[in-house]
Amino acid sequence: MLKLYDYELSGNCYKLRLLLSFLGVEYKSELIDFYPGNQHKSPEFRQINPLGQLPVIDDNGLVLRDAQAILVYLASKYDPSCKWYPRDNPEMLGQISQWLAFADGITGTASAARLHDALFYNHIDVEAARAGAHRLFRVLDEHLFFAEEAGQDWICPGDHPTIADIACFPYIMLSEEGGIPRIDYPAIRRWSDRFKRIPGFTVMSGVFPAGPAAKDSSKAVA
Amino acid sequence: MTCNDRILIDDWHVVADLDQLLQAGSCKTYLLGVEVAVTAGRDGQVAVTLADGKQQLPCQIKYGFVWTSLGSPERETIHIPEAFEDDRYIISGGSFPVKVSGLRVVENFLDMGHFPFVHNGWLGEEPHTEVAPYEVELTEDNEIIATECYFHQPVASPTAEGGIEVEYKYRVYRPYIVALYKTNPLYPDRKDYIVLFIQPVGPEECVVHNMLCYIKEGMKEPDIRWFMQLIFAQDKPILENQIPRRLPLDPRAETPIRADKVAILYRRWLRDHSVSYGAIPATEA
Missing domain, CATH: 3.40.30.10 (Glutaredoxin)
Structure with missing residues (x-):
């Protein structure tokens, strides 16, 4: 296994x-x-x-x-449906790769700040890490805002989330543990609420599920 | 902010996990708003001083942690018989900084009401949210004990298979030290033991050190740490979003319910002992 x-x-x-x-x-x-x-x-x-x-x-x-x-x-x-990583679609693969690299940037900033605040990684320059995370969150928030305007729910085009969404999600959701509030990023909040309603979603400690009403409505759709 | 509470100044507090200290060689940290330096010499000798190096502080190693005091300790650190029982694992679940008063952490630890919401699927589950009545007393040793605390838990322990009815006993030893005894799935007459040694870093900031004394039979060491961290990391964002960050001691400040019986006594006990560090003191009526 x-x-x-x-x-x-x-x-x-x-x-x-x-x-x-x-x-x-x-x-x-x-x-x-x-x-x-x-x-x-x-x-x-x-x-x-x-x-x-x-x-x-x-x-x-x-x-x-x-x-x-x-x-x-x-x-x-x-994934036999090829929806999470549409390997025959060059345009999608390019965009997914771009956001996978972006997710690595989130790890280098938001996750670093969390390690500093939560696990005694005292050598990290936490102010620089937080500032870097805010720069990335601003970019993603704008991207998601315009995506929504174009009728797109996820980071990459199409009606199905991709591994780009998965790669970006965790350290955004855990950012407050590193002293990075997300109050200024409403499009990120709406996107993360949608993400939590994907069938099969699970939590980790520090990440909370969508409210029960939202869960029921996703069941109704599914 | 400086601390003026004699009961805290003249008591022992944990400032470092010994294993972590030995790996790092030295560390600086805060106790009651005062910066202290903890060092381990080549001979393994541990010393605690004020960070400016001007004053040596009392120091002792106990339960795998470094303890110190900013004043003249008038009493010993607490005695924990479970830590000396050979058939138990004695391990730290890891020390975790939390941006809230340590008194809030104690109160959260004493609260069964949050199990189904914060620890849903583990220590409780909706709709089984009711906390049955339990007993609370102040002992002759001036400790708070809560007994007959029963709760149905889907996954009560690192190795639990299926839900069980768990019995808890809670014990507040000192303002910043709290423990629980919890049904062991294999030995109904014995209990696993978890204690929090909370280091008050500042009035709204603490480090939660802990010692886990689990009966070895049927348990694996890595699972104990995993479970402790899983549960604690669920509490942490809730704790860090409590407002105010300090614990209000005025009985009218926050409205308790019946399930908060032990917290009500804890707050009164803190008032009676004039503990104000990490608290919002009650105003005279």
Whole structure:
């Protein structure tokens, strides 16, 4: 069975738990003691990922690191509908890749600020991280606003979310733990509410589900 | 903000997890608004000083944590018999900074009413939201004990399979130290034990250190830490959004319900001991 080297409080691990849940793929979590045990930096774990980072998957002997890379792999392999990663559509692939790289920027800023505030990563320049996150959130908020105006619900065109949405979602939702309020980004808020109503959505600690009324309405549609 | 509460100044507080300190060699942190430096020498000797290095502070290692005091401690740190039982794991679930008064964290820890909402699917689930009546007392040792606390929990422990009716006992030892005893699924007559040693960093900021004493049988060590962090990280955003960030001690400031019986006594007990750090003191009527 697919194995996910997993840590509950990691937004990057959460990206994969989300996609696996949306796709209904069974997997086994191998818990890594990221904090306080620092197990991802241990010599044993570096045999699995020399970068000493989570997440990693082991799919029948194929070992992959990097959340975005794994999203690409899982969606390509386990989504027969090809909607999460439309691999025959060059325009979509280009745009998805653009936003996957953008999601890495969110990790480098919003997630860094959270590590500083929540897990004693004192060497991080938290003010710079917060400012960087706000710059990215502004860009995404504007993008989503104009997308909505064009009748588009998701980051990339089409009527179905893609792995770009999954890649951006976790560290935006956890940003307040790093002292980054989202009150100035209404289009991001509407998009995240839509995201939470995707059938198969799961939470992680620090991310709350959409309200019950919203859940019922999504059931009615589904 | 400086602290003027003698009961807090002259008491022991945790300022570092020993394992983390030994990895880092030294760290700086705040206790009651005062910056302190914690260092581990090559010989493993740990010392705590004011951050300017001008004054050595009392220091002791207990339960895997570094304890210090800004004054002259008049009593020992608390004694926890469970920490010396060989058939228990004794581990830290990780120290977590929280941007709220530590007194709010204690009160949240004592509250069963939030289980079905904040810990939905784990420590409770809707629509089973009612908190049954329970007993509260102030002991001769000046501790608050709540007993006969029953709650149905879908996933009560790191290894729980299926929902069980759980019995809790809560215990407030000191203003910033609180513990719970909780039914062990395998041994109905014994309880797992969780204690929070809360470091008051500032009046609206704390670090929550914790010690988990779980009976080993049927339990794996990594699962204990995973479960603690899962639950605590659900509480954290709720705690950090509480307004005001300090705990109001005026009985009229926030409206309690019957389920808050233990919190009502906790607030009164804080008033009676003139604890104001992290609190909004009651105004005289």
